[in-house]
Amino acid sequence: MFDKIMDVLSGHDENKNMVRGKVVLMKKNVLDFDDLSASIIDNIHELLGKKVSLRLVSDVKLDHGNGMRGKLGKHAYLEDWITTNTSLTAGESTFKVTFDSDDVDDIGTPGAFLIKNNHHSEFYLKSLTLENFPGQGVIHFICNSWVYPTRKYEKYRVFFANKTYLLSETPKGLVKYREEELETLRGNGSNVQLEEWDRVYDYAYYNDLADPDKGSDYVRPVLGGSSEYPYPRRGRTSRPPAKSDANSESRLKLAMSLDIYVPRDERFGHIKLADFLAYALKAIAQVIQPELESLFDNTPNEFDTFEDVLKLYEGGIKVPEGVLKGIRDKIPAEMLKEILRTDGERLLKYPVPQVIKEDKSAWRTDEEFAREMLAGVNPVIICSLQKFPPTSNLDPKIYGDQSSTIKKEHIENNLDGLTIDEAIAQKKLFILDHHDALMPYLRRINSTSTKTYASRTILFLQNNGTLKPLAIELSLPHPEDDQLGATSEVYIPAENGVGNSVWQLAKAYVAVNDSGYHQLISHWLHTHAAIEPFVISANRQLSVLHPIHKLLHPHFRDTMNINALARQILINAGGILEATVFPAKYSMEMSSAVYKDWTFPEQALPVDLIKRGMAVEDSTSPHGLRLLINDYPYAVDGLEIWFAISTWVQDYCSFYYKTDETVKKDVELQSWWKELVEKGHGDKKDEAWWPKMQTVKELIDTCTIIIWIASALHAAVNFGQYPYAGYLPNRPTISRKFMPVKGTGDYDELVANPDKAFLKTITAELQTLVGISLIEILSTHSSDEVYLGQRDAENWTNDAEALEAFEKFGKKLKEIEERIVAMNGDVSLKNRVGEVKVPYTLLYPTGENGLSGKGIPNSVSI
Structure with missing residues (x-):
């Protein structure tokens, strides 16, 4: 009864055969604890009317004034952004969206939808489900993509229903959108440095392994593009060239080593272990290895017996408190515990490998x-x-x-x-x-x-x-x-x-x-x-x-x-x-x-x-x-x-x-x-x-x-x-x-x-x-x-x-x-x-x- 009253108050008339939708997404402020202000700013945008809007796209009815693209439905908006609770564990939120009943007659069957994010921050869009589209029943749109604020894009983002078509069989209303989406992913071929919100997939040689600006010891050949050093291509980042070698791409500074460009949807998900993987690799390269090198500058660099090796798994290797402190000061305590399993006195105690377990x-x-x-x-x-x-x-x-x-x-x-x-x-x-x-x-x-x-x-x-x-x-x-x-x-x-x-x-x-x-x-x-x-x-x-x-x-x-x-x-x-x-x-x-x-x-x-x-x-x-x-x-x-x-x-x-x-x-x-x-x-x-x-x-x-x-x-x-x-x-x-x-x-x-x-x-x-x-x-x-x-x-x-x-x-x-x-x-x-x-x-x-x-x-x- 309460839902019906709210529908009336909000202008939703159940008798007008509204099309109900369910959007599942993950807000950035849940996924990125470095940007907790995102939630506040996004809520302000909501209050100012800068919402997340969706428009259905007809698969066969064409808009002759819009380049023969599929006819667009009316704007619909995510509802209750401010009041919808978000689980801090899974990170997912479910939002309602209601499409005007006129869309049913105007566009026929929707084969895609456009989404415009008018907020301050990006979010991860998992899916849209139309629950009661007349004549079609349930329609699923599997998205699994980051949607950045509209100021980052030249066009609206488009997502297609979970149907499958060869290009020659694609409904006419979707052909242009299909082609334009691929054009976006290919990029314009420019060599401008790519940013995190870019969605460009392009090729480059392995010319980013060397660090010639650091000295001759860090010079390496470019892999790919020659008969002498052939190699598969890697994803393009378009960072500027190194100062001392125009053929080598400059390196990221160590403090930013996790920010190397890949198309945003190719980045690891939010699950803890995936994030932990990246940070753990960084910790080993930038903190643990240098600290251990300083330790072994002053101590014997050998295992004397196989029993010494086994201590890695059975008791751990003691290190001077100064070295351990150097690591603690640079790695969060929880991560240190995960990577090194240190009890405060010992360092580097590892799980027993299966090959010596029995x-x-x-x-x-x-x-x-x-x-x-x-x-x-x-x-x-x-x-x-x-x-x-x-x-x-x-x-x-x-x-x-x-x-x-x-x-x-x-x-x-x-x-x-x-x-x-x-x-x-x-x-x-x-x-x-x-x-x-x-x-x-x-x-x-x-x-x-x-x-x-x-x-x-x-x-x-x-x-x-x-x-x-x-x-x-x-x-x-x-x-x-x-x-x-x-x-x-x-x-x-x-x-x-x-x-x-x-x-x-x-x-x-x-x-x-x-x-x-x-x-x-x-x-x-x-x-x-x-x-x-x-x-x-x-x-x-x-x-x-x-x-x-x-x-x-x-x-x-x-x-x-x-x-x-x-x-x-x-x-x-x-x-x-x-x-x-x-x-x-x-x-x-x-x-x-x-x-x-x-x-x-x-x-x-x-x-x-x-x-x-x-x-x-x-x-x-x-x-x-x-x-x-x-x-x-x-x-x-x-x-x-x-x-x-x-x-x-x-x-x-x-x-x-x-x-x-x-x-x-x-x-x-x-x-x-x-x-x-x-x-x-x-x-x-x-x-x-x-x-x-x-x-x-x-x-x-x-x-x-x-x-x-x-x-x-x-x-x-x-x-x-x-x-x-x-x-x-x-x-x-x-x-x-x-x-x-x-x-x-x-x-x-x-x-x-x-x-x-x-x-x-x-x-x-x-x-x-x-x-x-x-x-x-x-x-x-x-x-x-x-x-x-x-x-x-x-x-x-x-x-x-x-x-x-x-x-x-x-x-x-x-x-x-x-x-x-x-x-x-x-x-x-x-x-x-x-x-x-x-x-x-x-x-x-x-x-x-x-x-x-x-x-x-x-x-x-x-």
């Missing part, structure tokens, strides 16, 4: 060393050995003879009675080969504090399905000249004495190679960097109404933001990555060299497995593919996920694209793909392997690869970092000494105290502390994670067939997870758990918050 020493076994190549944090490198001895693809005119020096006598006694030729024929020999990627950079890398090798590791597949390492080759450039080839030493397993100590060091050098390659290539280049151009091109060329935009958009969430933070804090000159992985200042340059061999089609899991010789085509096997190692957890689980994604994409795309001709004539789709190839991955534009995007199959294959990279591939190489590498002796990132030589003090120490010699060779204490702090953050699932098979909006489309296909996809993923759980409990599958008792859970579709080591988020979001 057994403190099993990580040192040969079995675990080999198993992690199949089920660890970097299971995407190991290959079948096709030829013995291993060969090199490096140009002999530049690098001389780089052939392997591993000989038959090194390994033939450990092949269960087989000859090498027989073992190769039976596909029982495998190789972890980091030789060619490292050798061109090794002389320069070893001119720094790093002292390491390029490595090759030969392994044998035993009858129980596990791998046994047979030999490790460690190589250096010839001391006189690169053209003279490599100098190499071969090491074989030994169970006791100094031979075992040498073997343990040889495995550590391999782990150092693999750790750096993993972080720079498998993780950063092949997921983070490779996927960003797809994010940019999709937002520039595919309307939110487009079916492929709706398909791919969840898999782009937060990627531009985490990559921007990485450029500012992690992969920049002098950043955390250079300080904690062995290539140091040559890290990104080395990743550029590897990008030269990157191809998009080979990112498909089946293609990758066949290329690496880990699988062969077999029509009698599931999915037409037979693995050479049946118990290869990454591949077994990955193939199930891959084909589930492929089926989902096929079901979805086939609903909108009935024929190849539909693909060819889809203007937006063709513009997207052309720009992606020619600009996004522009240094690869002339490669013949790019799909031509002329058939439905090419579209399905392309979208499947994109989703695979952004979701499962990234999960496989990211979320195992802390479980396996949180204990640095298992996966050291730096080696500081070469292999000890007989007759030297280092060799004598290796004989007398092998553990101390091992720890003095691998990552030092300072880099260990900083590195563990970093990977703990990067291995953490946030509380607002959206996993594969999930969407953050229930009504993301109104097409029933698409929703049914998506539900089918979700059910398939649940079945896959149940099978993975069962396999992890099968004791005959020895590679799934191993001696360390760490089950392979990285490709569980669903996950848990925190350091769970399980779950596939939809996107590269951390």
Whole structure:
């Protein structure tokens, strides 16, 4: 009764068939505690009549005086802005909006609405729901976008109903709005510095990693735009050039390091953990690392025993009060507690990594060393050995003879009675080969504090399905000249004495190679960097109404933001990555060299497995593919996920694209793909392997690869970092000494105290502390994670067939997870758990918050 009286008093006549709407948004003052005045000023604007207005847009009735755009309804306003309470936890508010009944007759069916924010502050608009539109019932508009005050925009913001149209099928009233929205997102091509309210998606080279104004030590090459240093494109910021180098973009000052531009809707959400991620990265880079460096200037920079390392997890490392105070003074208390878990006396006590939770020493076994190549944090490198001895693809005119020096006598006694030729024929020999990627950079890398090798590791597949390492080759450039080839030493397993100590060091050098390659290539280049151009091109060329935009958009969430933070804090000159992985200042340059061999089609899991010789085509096997190692957890689980994604994409795309001709004539789709190839991955534009995007199959294959990279591939190489590498002796990132030589003090120490010699060779204490702090953050699932098979909006489309296909996809993923759980409990599958008792859970579709080591988020979001 009260509502009816209020309707009459406010001029709302229930008999006039008003259209009721519900708007869900989040006010800025709830999301940004630095701007609490926003609420007061916005309320004043409300009282002065400066409200938030909405106008419905007809999908078919045209306004001939407005450029043939859809006819506009009358202004409607958010009601009760001042009196509507806002939850301080969720941050969401629900507002009523009432549209005039005349709109029903004047505009017919609304396909979009315009919104004008006349307030002082921006807000995050989640959705509009029309609850009773005549003849239509409920109409959903999924918005999920920041709406800034109208003074920041040249045009009203437009949001479309959750319908899906190819451009050629778009109702006439929406065509202009569809085209204009994409024009806004593309920007005008000017090089004016972009501001936080801008919504421009554009491309730039990686010319913002260097800091030449800071000195010669911070000069780095521009990545992208040249045959010497090819690279995927990153999002444009248009900051002014550095003073000392016009080709380098100037850096943000450290105090503003979180304000690097990305389109506003690409920024992290308001959930605490997402914000904490950004601030924690900043704290490590700007406060914790410098304070620890000052500490280690005055104290020994070594772990002396493995017990010292374990103190990181069991008791924490004491530091002088002055250093702790220096950190406390610069980091809020709550954040300090979250990052460092300090009790006031101790600092840097970390969660126990899974690799040492059940057994403190099993990580040192040969079995675990080999198993992690199949089920660890970097299971995407190991290959079948096709030829013995291993060969090199490096140009002999530049690098001389780089052939392997591993000989038959090194390994033939450990092949269960087989000859090498027989073992190769039976596909029982495998190789972890980091030789060619490292050798061109090794002389320069070893001119720094790093002292390491390029490595090759030969392994044998035993009858129980596990791998046994047979030999490790460690190589250096010839001391006189690169053209003279490599100098190499071969090491074989030994169970006791100094031979075992040498073997343990040889495995550590391999782990150092693999750790750096993993972080720079498998993780950063092949997921983070490779996927960003797809994010940019999709937002520039595919309307939110487009079916492929709706398909791919969840898999782009937060990627531009985490990559921007990485450029500012992690992969920049002098950043955390250079300080904690062995290539140091040559890290990104080395990743550029590897990008030269990157191809998009080979990112498909089946293609990758066949290329690496880990699988062969077999029509009698599931999915037409037979693995050479049946118990290869990454591949077994990955193939199930891959084909589930492929089926989902096929079901979805086939609903909108009935024929190849539909693909060819889809203007937006063709513009997207052309720009992606020619600009996004522009240094690869002339490669013949790019799909031509002329058939439905090419579209399905392309979208499947994109989703695979952004979701499962990234999960496989990211979320195992802390479980396996949180204990640095298992996966050291730096080696500081070469292999000890007989007759030297280092060799004598290796004989007398092998553990101390091992720890003095691998990552030092300072880099260990900083590195563990970093990977703990990067291995953490946030509380607002959206996993594969999930969407953050229930009504993301109104097409029933698409929703049914998506539900089918979700059910398939649940079945896959149940099978993975069962396999992890099968004791005959020895590679799934191993001696360390760490089950392979990285490709569980669903996950848990925190350091769970399980779950596939939809996107590269951390």
